[in-house]
Amino acid sequence: MEFQQEKLENGLQIIGEVNPAAKSAAVGFFVKTGSRDETSAVSGVSHFLEHMLFKGTDRRTALEVNAAFDDTGAQFNAFTSEENTVYYASVLPEYLDEVTLLWSDLMRPALRDDDFDMEKNVIKEEIAMYKDMPSFDVMDRCRTLFFGEHPCGNSVLGTAQSIDDLSSAQMREYLARRYAPNNIVVAFAGHFDWERMVSLTQDRCRQWDPHDLARETSHFGGRVDHARLGQAGLAREHLCLMSEGVSYQDPQHYAAMLLSSIVGDSAGSRYFWELVDKAVAEAASMSLDGMDGTGSMVSYVRCSPERATEVLDVLESIFETLARAGVTEEELRMAKNKTLSALVIKNELPMGRLIDLGFNWTYLQEYRQVEKDVTEIKSVTVEDVNKMIERLKPGVFTRYQIGPD
Amino acid sequence: MSQRLDKQTLSNGLVVLGEPMEGVASVAFGLMIPAGAARFPEGCCGVSGIIADWIFRGAGSRDSRQLGDALDGLGLHRHGSTGTLYLTLGAAMESGSLAEALDLYTDVICTPTLADDQFELARQLAVEDVKALDDDPRHKVMIKLREQFYPDPLGRSTLGNISELESLTPEQTRSLIHERFDLSQGIFSVAGRYDFDLLCRQVERSFGASGKGRTEETGLGSAGERYTHIPTEGAQVHIGLVTPTITPEDPEFYDMRVAVSILSGGMSSRLFTEVREKRGLCYAVNAGYHGLKQAAGIQCYAGTTPDKAQETVDVIVEQFRLLREGVTEDELARAKVGLKSVLIMQSESSSSRASSIGNDYYMYGRVRPLDEIKEKIDAVTTDSVAAFLAHSPFDDFTAVTVGPTPIKLSDRAPIF
Structure with a gap:
């Protein structure tokens, strides 16, 4: 390369x-x-x-x-x-x-x-x-x-x-x-x-004219609020949670990304074992949305309307445990392996590589070889992730629900 | 294009296929088990989805959690699909993890725990997935369309239906697994970076004893209604249309593929041009080939607000029918370059190659070399497309709509 x-x-x-x-x-x-x-x-x-x-x-x-x-x-x-x-x-x-x-x-x-x-x-x-x-x-x-x-x-x-x-x-x-x-x-x-x-x-x-540009990029930790929309004809309850995240440029970006994987990867995460595996909800995931200067953690959960309260209780308990006891070495190892193999497989295709290449330059003005990302992901420690939990407080979130009337 | 195919048939009949790829660090495999939705008896629609979940809830010496952790520990990207004829289990990973991953999958396939309490959870999720279709009308309309179009059991929803899911018992499902997980009728495929001899030895140890060597043909029943409307209070009418066409083994297969590509390949295709560009009727409109060995159709989806629904259907149907009036050399050239480009670009992905070679083997009894496919695409002419459409026009439609208002589906009629 x-x-x-x-x-x-x-x-x-x-x-x-x-x-x-x-x-x-x-x-x-x-x-x-x-x-x-x-x-x-x-x-x-x-x-x-x-x-x-x-x-x-x-x-x-x-x-x-x-x-x-x-x-x-x-x-x-x-x-x-x-x-x-x-x-x-x-x-x-x-x-x-x-x-x-x-x-x-x-x-x-x-x-x-x-x-x-x-x-x-x-x-x-x-x-x-x-x-x-x-x-x-x-x-x-x-x-x-x-x-x-x-x-x-x-x-x-x-x-x-x-x-x-x-x-x-x-x-x-x-x-x-x-x-x-x-x-x-x-x-x-x-x-x-x-x-x-x-x-x-x-x-x-080359004949295009430059222009002075600005964008407000200070960090924003988000609001804490909740709302629900009842809509006729719906069969399920759809929940979205958003809490403070880190920006694309944050040096601890990978610690936050691994945290979201431990909490809410589509398989093997805390959401998975507590919500999906036990059939409390049929879908539950969390991901980091790292943006320019700011970011958020975004979760989506879908369940039966009758079980929405139970889902919220389980979520509360997941975040409470997370805040109290942090993550384990074993969880972090699994999250790293999943993240690394996804990275390698995606970057084997020119189209997959293009997106990482373009965004790394847009956000960081930096060329990053896949190997560099691999090294950085591997170097994240349990302590880094636990500090991230303290910093972001994922249990403090804004919640929106859409479900039947 | 240099392309190598590895192939070995194990003592029990399981076929192992491999395509080595240069310059990749990944490997992907897929095991096609003859346990797709259409292969189960009446009354258990959806059981394949439950099975695909249940077998991962503990296997070999591991409970559900230990198994999940072991799979995740290898960083596997699991992909499973419950199709009409096969249940496919597979994963992509860094190549060094292949042997360990296969050991875990051997447990899942050969010695799943199948505990009763875990069955209930798998069933509950399957039921909820069916209910969730009501909140996903785009998906729902296409599932209903296949049910109506294909002769039973080929059109069965792989998600199942609620009453049949609820009536299943763990005992019954266990015996269905025992009966259907017959790997002598299976296909194992791998693509990327691997050692074929080592792999075959492992697959033989894992799956070489499975099988009853029995073949059976599913008898086909009748298809459903020509038009079905499912009323909802949504913002759009979701329209599914399908017209029958030839199966993959047909000698005119590529003439048909080119015709479909002219209809809905790229943004210059006829549907996109007439429905979206010229009339602004839809955001989403597309048509594609869906082929089984026994029956095939060209499926079309469009979503539009209620007052435009009838015009949308009329324009789409007219475009399907107009194809037989002839296609231009420009359209032909674009369809060919599009089909060939996709073929080559997909060949860069280990997951997509693993699944392609497995499907090819099922469909044709062999893997078609990419060069052969390219030659066949190149051989298509405007005349050969016209000749195909003259005896197999696209003019007989089955339709399903989900939304606030129904549409009228005109009878088969000349367009002049």
Whole structure:
């Protein structure tokens, strides 16, 4: 593996990890923007803009863009979170030029009015789709309750109303600021020619104008609150818990991640043995959401509505034991092994590698070999995890429930 | 593309397949046990899911907790699936853990404890998973669609149904396990980094004595209703449509695959273009092939708000039917590059290769080399697609909807 990096005069950063043994290559445009960078007047614009990029440029229509991607056989898509909008494609090496040029062009979309109006329908269907998925809806609502006025609580999708109200002029203004070259990392992984990719990206992107950008990234420990929404027709109780977490940049990031695995991995965790194995709940998991400057621990539990109180009692007892007695050597060893094998398996694919590569650069301005992550995970001690329990107090959380009326 | 296949048939008939991969540190294995949903007698729909849980609740000398800890201690990524014909148990891991992992799986498969109290818990979770489908209409509509479309028992829900799950007893389930865990009819596959000779010796020791060597054919019953509506108060109507097509062994298989790819392969495909891009009817719309050895269909899902549901169905059905009017050279070229790219990219993942070679062996009695698949894709022409669609058009639909309003499914009719 060979790592390379380049920064253009306008601030665009290009990075790559070359693996000549790979059969495919992956490219990603990591734009450091998301719902936390929106004001309420443009709620949902980041995600809507992600859709609009596929609608083409002054020289390409939407249908031409779709055909151009499919001409390369690419596996491609994009996603928008609270703080990142990522466009990616994995292809056979001979098509990497083409998809890289295509993504580069699309970063400066035409935002035509007729496309804009048509796509509003699609976004509103997406919002409706998630309304029918209480397991998703409960997480979204809990996030808003936990973060309160903090921008990390902003909804990625927005609402049907905020989408209706959005104008293409507002989107243009957002685009000019947030898609500035100094806010974008272009990453490559797998089998590719570094020099060629740099010159190609440079050629398309060097005329973009930089922009001054800021994001409030101070740590936020979250609110403590609870709420429940009764919804007709539901069969199960869906619970989301959120408590203080650590940021992506935190030096103790892995200790927090291992803590979440010990407490709430889908198998073999405390949630698993106390809730799922005993059939008190049919699903229970916890994960760390490490964000830019802040973070949260997020749990999801699904159970029969009649047993929701019992579930809450079990959760309380899990957190009480955790606070009192900490974790064991054996638990930590298992959590490490699971985390390590997941890391190795994921990074064997160029697409999996691309995501870690791009985020490590976006958040840390750092190239991390998989071996470095492995060493750091291995070096976490029981004491580190126990300190993390004291620091984060996972038993103090905001809770949201959605269930039958 | 250099590709090696390791193969050995054990004394009892269990087939062991392996595909070594260069440059990976991982290995993945899967054991296909002939204990899928369709292979059980009437009246125990869902038992395979209970079994897949129960056998992990203690095995060999370990109780449930000790077994779980031992599996986790190896850092295994367990994947199990209860399919129509097979229950597949497998895992991916760093290659050094393979021998120990197999020892644990040998206990799970050959000497599970199967305690009564653990059965109750497994059953309870299975029942709750069925109930949870009500809160997951996208998933529910496709399960109901398969039930209606495939001749019984091929369409059985692998999750089961509540009354049959509730009527099962531990004794009955134990005897079903004993009967169905016949590894002489199984397929063991591995991909990634491994030593085949060592592996075969271990698999022989573990599973070489299992088996009754019996083969049986499941008789097929009838399919269900042509259209089913399940009323709910949700925000969207979730639409499932399926039309019958050829099975994987058919000589025109790749003509069909190309046709489906033109319909719903990438973003330039016809469904995405007509339903989402031009009309903004849906966020999610897609169609894909679902093939069993005995029957196959092209399944389509779309979710949309109630006032757009009828138009969505009409546009989708029209697009299925319009395919037989011909496909263009551009569409053909895109479908081919898409199908070939997926094939090669999936070959980089040990888990996906382990499952592909096992499925191939079941479906074709051999593993198709990737080069052969590529050649067959390349051989497809616009004429061969047209010829296929001329005698096997996509125009006979079974539909299920879950949502506030039903739709009308028009009769099979010419489109002009």
